[in-house]
Amino acid sequence: MAFRVICLALGKTKLAAFAFSSSTGQWRDAASKDLSDLGLAMRDSDMISWMNPFYLRRHxxxxxxxxxxxxxxxxxLVVLDIRRMEFSIAxxxxxxxxxxGVAIVEAGEGRLGMFGLCGEKEIASDLSYGTIVRNRGDSPNQWLMEKTISLDSGYHYFIKAVTEGCLLLMIAESLPGSPIEKPxxxxxxxxxxxxxxxxxxAKRFKLRLPTSSIYAYFFQTGIYTNFPPSLLPARTV
Incomplete structure (x- = not known):
């Protein structure tokens, strides 16, 4: 079965995408764009270069x-259309x-949707959902925020992944400024x-964990779906 692999590379002044084809067994230059054309600056590239790559979230x-x-x-948002292999911004x-705390989703009927955790000082207090409203003519598309859900205080909230029409949320107990006892x-x-x-x-840890370790567990967990039957555990009745 033929497949493609796409690699994103962020340089000092340019963003580039490279594509690998299983048919040819080779990589090729697929798309590139100057950071200035995407509304980014060299300082943005410098900041991202020393960060964990997981922080630059892909949707x-x-x-x-x-x-x-x-x-x-x-x-x-930096957008890569993989059919046209073109960069744009939104x-x-x-x-x-x-x-x-942001997830870009398929909202149905070709509409783009977004879930977002919003709050002050990196503590989420609300989960909002909105969709893109496509305007006629040359006027830009706009977001229409359709629903906002208030979240309970005393917790850290994370949007971990999107799959099969669902969000995966991670919730952790929060005690600002001190390690968490058996979080x-x-x-x-x-x-x-x-x-x-x-x-x-749910999993309760036996150790006290600082907030930084809670963030580490956020990156170390994943979600997997659509396993072939041979890899699924046997059901017991």
């Missing part, structure tokens, strides 16, 4: 990859969006259409 919807630049406090809606990490799925929550699992 996918309708044949396009999206990278949010919230890690450098920029409310924008603005996120105004707000204090949490850097591990509990909980995982929930949220249906993109109904916004219904379902608890998946």
């Amino acid at each position: 996918y919807a309708y044949g396009c990859f999206y990278w949010d630049f919230l890690v450098v406090k920029r409310n924008l 603005e996120l809606p105004p707000g204090e969006w949490y850097r591990e 509990l990490l909980e995982y929930f799925t949220m249906d993109i259409e109904t916004l219904q929550l379902q608890r998946v699992c």
